[in-house]
Amino acid sequence: MPVLANSSVTQDAYQKESDNIRERFEQTHDGQAAVRERSNLIDSLIRELWTQTSAAAAGAEKFCVAALGGYGRRSLFPYSDIDVLFLHETALSEAAQKQTIPRICQALWDRHLRVSPTTRSLAECGKLHRDNLELNISLLDSRYLCGDEELFEQLHARVIPKMVAREALELQQRLTDLTSARHNKYGHTIFHLEPNIKDYPGGLRDYQVACWLSLISELEKTGVWPAPENLLPNAFRQECGAALEFLSAVRCFLHYRQGRDLNGLTYELQSEAAAAGIGIPDGVPLAPAAWMRTYFRHVRSIYRLTVLFDEVPPARSGLYRLFENRKSRLSNADFSVVEGRVFLRQLASVQDPSVLFALFEFIGRHGLKLTAETERCVEAALPSLRQWAQESREVWPYFRRILVSPYAGAALRAMHRLGVLVVLFPEFQAVDSLVIRDYYHRYTVDEHSFVAIENVHALRTPDSELERRFRDILDGIERPDLLFLAILLHDVGKGMQADDHVAGSLEASAGVLDRLGLDPAEGETVTFLIAKHLRMSATTRRQNIFDPKVVEEFSETVGTTERLKMLTLLTYTDVKSVNPEALTPWKAEMLWQLYAAAFNHLSRTVDDQRLTASNANSERIREVVAAAGEIDAKHITSFLEGFPKRYLLMHDAGEVVTHCEMYDRLKLKDDEPQIDILRRGGYFELVLLTLDCPGLFAHVVGTLSSWGMNILKAEAFSNKAGVVLDTIRFSDRFRTLELNPTEVTRLRRNLAEAVSGEINVVELMEAKFKPASQGPKVKIEPSVQTDNEYSQHSTLIEIIAEDRPGLLYDISSTMAELGCNIEVAIIDTQGQTATDVFHVTCAGTKLDREHQKKIQAALLEQL
Amino acid sequence: MTKLEAIIQPSRFEAVKEVLTELGVEGMTIFDVRGHGRQKGHTEVYRGREYTVDLVPKIKIEMVLADNLVNAAVDAIVQSAGTGKIGDGKIFLSKVDEAIRIRNQERGAAAL
Helix, strand or coil: CCCCCCCCCCHHHHHHHHHHHHHHHHHHCCHHHHHHHHHHHHHHHHHHHHHHHHHHHCCCCCEEEEECHHHHCCCCCCCCCEEEEEEECCCCCHHHHHHHHHHHHHHHHHCCCCEEEEEEEHHHHCCCCCCCHHHHHHHCCCEEEEECHHHHHHHHHHHHHHHHHHHHHHHHHHHHHHHHHHHHHCCCCCCCCCCECCCCCCCHHHHHHHHHHHHHHHHHHHCCCCCHHHCCCHHHHHHHHHHHHHHHHHHHHHHHHHCCCCCECCHHHHHHHHHHCCCCHHHCCCCHHHHHHHHHHHHHHHHCCHHHHCCCCCCCCHHHHHHHHHHHHHCCCCEEEECCEEEECCHHHHHCHHHHHHHHHHHHHHCCEECHHHHHHHHHCHHHHHHHHHHCCCHHHHHHHHHCCCCHHHHHHHHHHCCHHHHHCHHHHHHCCCCCCCCCCCCCHHHHHHHHHHHHHHHHCCCCHHHHHHHHHHHCCCCHHHHHHHHHHCCHHHHCCCCCHHHHHHHHHHHHHHHHCCCHHHHHHHHHHHHCCCHHHHHHHHCCCCCHHHHHHHHHHHCCHHHHHHHHHHHHHHHHCCCCCCCCHHHHHHHHHHHHHHHHHHHHCCCCCECCCCCCCCHHHHHHHHHHCCCCHHHHHHHHCCCEHHHHHHCCHHHHHHHHHHHHHHHHCCCCCEEEEEEECCEEEEEEEEECCCCHHHHHHHHHHHCCEEEEEEEEEECCCCEEEEEEEEEECCCHHHHCCCHHHHHHHHHHHHHHCCCCHHHHHHHHCCCCCCCCCCCCCCEEEEECCCCCCCEEEEEEEECCCCHHHHHHHHHHHCCCEEEEEEEEEECCEEEEEEEEEECCECCCHHHHHHHHHHHHHHC | CEEEEEEECHHHHHHHHHHHHHHCCCCCEEEEEEECCCCCCEEEEECCEEEEECCEEEEEEEEEECHHHHHHHHHHHHHHHCCCCCCCEEEEEEECCCCECCCCCCEHHHHC
């Protein structure tokens, strides 16, 4: 027979009221009303039980009952534990111990309520329980229920405020440490396919932690209990209030559906909640993906509260603090860094866009966090940024620096959270929190793009041999900023009303590229990457990548090794960033093998892939003709005829026209070599147009080396008319040209003399060349491969060697000495490794086996 | 009942899956695998370094079929996975004594 069966709050009455609460929730979906009503119902029940048991026990000691935790906050979810405190002043009487407390608990258990009782004295409540911090925290939400009211008042007005004032720092530190451990357990991300709406980052627990931290801080400062509605800072109140309302409704829904305190939002329950319009104004049913988008937006608002957790000074090891304090040395004139967080020295400084961009670049470089105050200042600067961005053409120079910084993902995420990214790229709003609901895409589309950028940067510290291979590809990319921009924009079309998202992304990115003012070649690269971002994974999935025809067809779509590298990394990170397990070693291996096969194809067949009169009617040539103005189209095609197709892919229309004009001058001035030296960012570029002659390439690179220039990349092509176009990119080791601009003219003259044979390059090298003062850090094993299979009329020589000043001169002069004529050269440097591909002939034909061996031996001796 | 294991080219997987579904095969388990048969793989050179592709990526399909479906399933796989070249893969068949559906303990072909 149940204890207290004659209670006026009978089993039936309790059940009936519980059912009423549920019914009202089913009608209104008002989760906060439901948890309040449920708290009131349990209050009545406990008070009723108290009246009966205390009368029966006839105890006259100082003793009372209080609600704790969520129940104390009047936020009791349908199947949550009911935390109850039995508070006494002195030792409890036998009557209280054996009758009142057990009878109340027993009566609640009989009603299938999960009561968690705790019996404590006033003195115990005033202590910090390091092994049971939950008790101290739950006391912060204590609320009087019944019994000795004066005793509870002592607890509430004196004991708790005193304990908090004394232990505030430790309470806050322990609370943030527990939160940090919890976030760590769930991967520090709000993005989960089936989130737990209470415990996962951005869940109800985080909301509550923020409230507790604020409460502790207020109690410590003033000793007065703040009003619950004023706990969160103003800036967060509205958004987080809406999020709390939403999550309360969802949690009630989960409890009622499952009949238990289960808070996991499973895939099936997401569909049910969406169909019922849970948490949506007026209960409008939504598609599951749209409902989850609402969910992520709310959770993101709560996750923003974690910025408040960072304000708590960490209680961590001396070593950790030392590490964090080292970051303080990063402080500069605009920003100061304290405990890994960035403060603005002048709060209004971010109204200046250059400082605002510098702030995010700072985050991107050092992986720091912003303080809540800094975030508020950034948000206040958005109107002026919006106005500036509409008129300015300076966004790209600032933004590209953020993209290439090692913590770009964190910087972009902060920019998006604070609204900066959408001010700069309104197109990005379309994918804000957009859910792709297929149980495979773990992240929303915006987050996927940030994770994808992070995953490329993470290749700098590879964890496996496969990752090392992809890292090497990244090291060889000349313009990673363009790759990162393409990654950021590649899926924007998913949020647009386009039949296929690639078309949508291309449409959106066209506007972005135009506003950013990228030059045509840069824009073309980004457009290419977005247009083809599905091509490589589709090829690995649907075609036999070991079939040479498949490789050839794929390679032709890509065109150049430079684009191939970028497309490979975009594909790698696009798959890897769908979910942490999406890029299996199997898939990564397939991707790598297609890359290697296509790379070999592109670099080895360049000599055979030439522009002819029949294929000269391409879209690119039409672009060149359009850009050429007065130059006759026939004249342009005759200049282009015979160049490798790669030439047109490596140079934009404007550059081709410039080369064409140089070609005209060459003819007008009796074949006088045409030389241009341009400064491009941190390096120089030499463009040489002249008639071919033996040893030409060696003369040019020898002259540059004798001037102390270090050759980074080079291409040497010739057309049908025997005109050679060399494009050589070099760095100025001794800053000769930078410090003495007039020396550019002398170098140009020197090069012209070397080409025409007026000076002896061998003597020049002997007299002036200065080898590197330091040896290499990593030893690169040299290799020389020759092959007669790849081209119909030339021999391929592929050289891998340790890069050093003068290397290219040694290679090309050795070839010249052995009677080789360079038809095509593609020179690349990746870190300390030089990768040089030559297509050579001897007396107009391929090299025979003997000749190849001789070359190999001679080159290996040089290397 | 017969267990059918097929090792096929990854590029043929979509086609194989389609014909099996059309045939009425209701469940299958797919593995990304690597291996070699008589083809033994090959050596590639990339940037001066040799790397051996001795284990070639393949897809393994596993399913247990009622005996009356086996021949049709084998034919369908051979038709859709075959290119006539080395490396097309193999099919293995073996007898299965019993099948049990965990949810309701159904046994035999009814559990498939």
